[in-house]
Amino acid sequence: MNLDQQGRAGMQFLGSLQVYSSSALQQQASEDFARQPEAQSLAQEFKQDTSRAAWQARLDRVREVAERSKAYRFNRFFQRCVAEEIWVKAAAAVERKRAQLEPIFAAAKSQPSDKLKLNPSLQIPDFYRGVEWHLQPGGLDGHDLFGPMFALGILPHVFSRGGFAAVAVNDNILEQRREVIKQFRKPSYRRIYEPGCGGAGTLGICRERFPDAQLIGGDLSARALRDGLGMSERMGWNIHFRQEDARHVAEPDNSVDGVISYAVHHELPESAAREVINEMYRILEPGGDMVISDPPPFRAVPPFNAALLAWETEHRAEPYFIESDITNLPQLMREAGFVDVEEYALQGTGYPWVTRGRKPVKQ
Numbered sequence: 001m002n003l004d005q006q007g008r009a010g011m012q013f014l015g016s017l018q019v020y021s022s023s024a025l026q027q028q029a030s031e032d033f034a035r036q037p038e039a040q041s042l043a044q045e046f047k048q049d050t051s052r053a054a055w056q057a058r059l060d061r062v063r064e065v066a067e068r069s070k071a072y073r074f075n076r077f078f079q080r081c082v083a084e085e086i087w088v089k090a091a092a093a094v095e096r097k098r099a100q101l102e103p104i105f106a107a108a109k110s111q112p113s114d115k116l117k118l119n120p121s122l123q124i125p126d127f128y129r130g131v132e133w134h135l136q137p138g139g140l141d142g143h144d145l146f147g148p149m150f151a152l153g154i155l156p157h158v159f160s161r162g163g164f165a166a167v168a169v170n171d172n173i174l175e176q177r178r179e180v181i182k183q184f185r186k187p188s189y190r191r192i193y194e195p196g197c198g199g200a201g202t203l204g205i206c207r208e209r210f211p212d213a214q215l216i217g218g219d220l221s222a223r224a225l226r227d228g229l230g231m232s233e234r235m236g237w238n239i240h241f242r243q244e245d246a247r248h249v250a251e252p253d254n255s256v257d258g259v260i261s262y263a264v265h266h267e268l269p270e271s272a273a274r275e276v277i278n279e280m281y282r283i284l285e286p287g288g289d290m291v292i293s294d295p296p297p298f299r300a301v302p303p304f305n306a307a308l309l310a311w312e313t314e315h316r317a318e319p320y321f322i323e324s325d326i327t328n329l330p331q332l333m334r335e336a337g338f339v340d341v342e343e344y345a346l347q348g349t350g351y352p353w354v355t356r357g358r359k360p361v362k363q
């Protein structure tokens with residue numbers, strides 16, 4: 001199914017605006033930043049002191065320097081416009097397809113499935129409740145057609161072109177996800193769990209690489225899980241989904257040998273990130289691996305790029321972006337008990353950024 005011509009045109013315009021903003025304008029803004037007298041000293045600071053206490057004042061100075069550039073201000077203005085308008089235009093476009101979509105959803109809901117366990121009484125965490133993540137009106141469960149909005153409009157016409165958040169222009173986000181899955185250390189896995197799966201996107205790629213593994217995804221969003229099950233069933237991925245808090249999952253101790261966490265930790269305060277990592281350590285069997293992929297920490301990027309990442313917190317409904325980017329995930333993993341912990345970039349831009357570790361065989 002495709003959007004109509006009006007829907008495609010609206011989304012394609014936003015995709016083109018995002019590319020222009022994140023290429024020509026952003027390049028000019030970066031050059032403007034480099035010419036400022038504070039640029040070199042800020043670069044040195046980023047390398048010298050990476051403690052939590054130093055970052056907020058440093059980011060305030062970086063933003064002040066970046067905002068001297070007219071190109072930067074227009075770049076950020078256009079980014080905000082795209083971030084808002086993708087949901088407005090995608091919603092209008094899929095509403096015109098509702099008559100065709102509803103029978104598909106109705107058929108999926110009418111089929112009993114042992115692969116989806118919803119929990120209507122689940123206590124939603126305070127840090128999650130009420131947030132309109134990524135500027136999605138009503139949050140992740142705010143619209144029954146968010147799945148088609150993303151699959152038919154936002155992904156193919158906007159996100160696939162890159163140029164948002166930590167993703168560079170023309171980066172292929174699906175190939176990036178495949179590269180992340182390749183960071184699992186072993187050639188095969190028995191059971192893989194994904195906290196905050198948001199659907200079937202990452203686990204579907206796990207299925208490509210690990211055809212015999214049992215795949216389980218957990219998330220707070222009932223809507224995302226239903227969409228994930230629908231995609232999994234259509235694609236034959238055989239993924240199981242559970243509505244649960246990633247800090248307290250239903251998996252028994254030592255029950256999985258792989259955990260993949262994709263683009264989740266930047267949506268967690270540090271306290272929750274610590275709890276999630278501890279919980280994943282609990283469910284991993286000795287010798288099991290955890291792979292985390294998220295935007296790079298501030299300590300790993302130049303000051304100008306840090307300004308772009310920090311901007312996400314206030315302007316794209318990412319309330320924990322700054323906090324997550326100053327959180328030391330390798331340290332949290334080591335404190336949980338993981339060994340062989342390492343972090344690294346898969347591309348020169350710093351994204352995807354991978355942090356991985358292994359539960360030791362001998363406890």
